[in-house]
Amino acid sequence: MAPDQRAEPRGWAGPEIRIRDVALSYEGRNGRVQALADCSLTIPGGAFACLVGPSGCGKSTLLDIVADLARADTGLIEIDATPSGAPARLAVVFQRPALFPWKTVAGNIVFGLRTHGMPKAEAQRRADAFISLVGLDGFAHAYPHELSGGMAQRVGIARALALEPDVLLMDEPFAAVDAQNRALLQEELLRITAYAGKTVLFVTHDVSEAVYLGDVVFVMSGRPGRIIRTVTPSAAERDRSSGGFARITAEIFDLLAHRKPSTADLGVSA
Numbered sequence: 001m002a003p004d005q006r007a008e009p010r011g012w013a014g015p016e017i018r019i020r021d022v023a024l025s026y027e028g029r030n031g032r033v034q035a036l037a038d039c040s041l042t043i044p045g046g047a048f049a050c051l052v053g054p055s056g057c058g059k060s061t062l063l064d065i066v067a068d069l070a071r072a073d074t075g076l077i078e079i080d081a082t083p084s085g086a087p088a089r090l091a092v093v094f095q096r097p098a099l100f101p102w103k104t105v106a107g108n109i110v111f112g113l114r115t116h117g118m119p120k121a122e123a124q125r126r127a128d129a130f131i132s133l134v135g136l137d138g139f140a141h142a143y144p145h146e147l148s149g150g151m152a153q154r155v156g157i158a159r160a161l162a163l164e165p166d167v168l169l170m171d172e173p174f175a176a177v178d179a180q181n182r183a184l185l186q187e188e189l190l191r192i193t194a195y196a197g198k199t200v201l202f203v204t205h206d207v208s209e210a211v212y213l214g215d216v217v218f219v220m221s222g223r224p225g226r227i228i229r230t231v232t233p234s235a236a237e238r239d240r241s242s243g244g245f246a247r248i249t250a251e252i253f254d255l256l257a258h259r260k261p262s263t264a265d266l267g268v269s270a
């Protein structure tokens with residue numbers, strides 16, 4: 001699917017996410033590590049936002065804070081409620097898929113749905129549909145130890161998508177997925193998120209993936225991570241064969257190349 005063929009969001013686009021002046025430090029063995037400082041960004045409702053930045057700059061930490069799995073030292077996270085007034089439903093695809101080893105592929109997905117109160121038969125039907133969507137037909141009854149890294153990652157993606165969340169947080173979801181499945185999953189993800197009204201925050205190391213998928217691309221500095229550039233590629237610029245695509249990816253590469261963590265921003269104090 002070419003970017004300009006993306007479906008327009010229908011009805012409610014999804015919640016807006018606002019991150020304001022977030023800072024978080026970890027107490028490490030060698031002192032305090034400032035992971036994030038003055039980190040601010042806004043994702044419009046229904047937008048597909050990509051986050052790129054050097055390794056260790058705090059991308060996963062930021063996702064954890066948005067998912068309420070970690071508490072910022074300072075700053076604010078605001079996620080709009082749904083039109084009914086209910087809090088937005090949120091799902092996370094973790095950098096490491098963290099599957100229950102004693103549950104099958106289907107069992108892992110059904111478990112997530114059942115904890116949200118879905119009846120068993122419906123959960124099983126939905127698990128089957130999303131197993132198929134991520135290309136794992138025939139593996140519903142396999143256990144995690146029988147899967148490759150890329151297959152396990154796809155189970156994590158299916159588990160999150162099956163929840164039909166309003167907010168989807170994805171931490172390098174395709175990193176271990178082979179090129180062919182990656183291309184298929186990128187298209188599916190664009191289709192699902194555009195039609196179903198979801199706001200997405202998608203972390204990737206792959207700059208061209210970010211420019212292809214992102215309505216907006218946030219570029220982070222080295223640690224302590226903060227947003228140093230916000231890029232909003234047009235539909236024409238998301239076309240991988242266009243000059244605009246090449247120019248934007250080159251600009252982001254350049255920014256990242258000049259923002260490698262230096263001793264000045266290691267943020268380690270005794």
Ligand SMILES: Nc1ncnc2c1ncn2[C@@H]1O[C@H](COP(=O)(O)OP(=O)(O)OP(=O)(O)O)[C@@H](O)[C@H]1O
Pocket residue numbers: 026027028033035053054055056057058059060061062095223
């Ligand atoms: N639980 C923790 N305890 C102590 N330090 C941590 C913890 N989690 C992360 N850090 C540190 O915080 C910084 C940011 O880590 P984070 O995992 O958010 O980076 P990242 O941008 O996701 O990196 P990558 O691209 O390699 O996944 C790193 O210096 C890391 O060592």
Ligand SMILES: [Mg+2]
Pocket residue numbers: 059060061095171
């Ligand atoms: Mg990470």
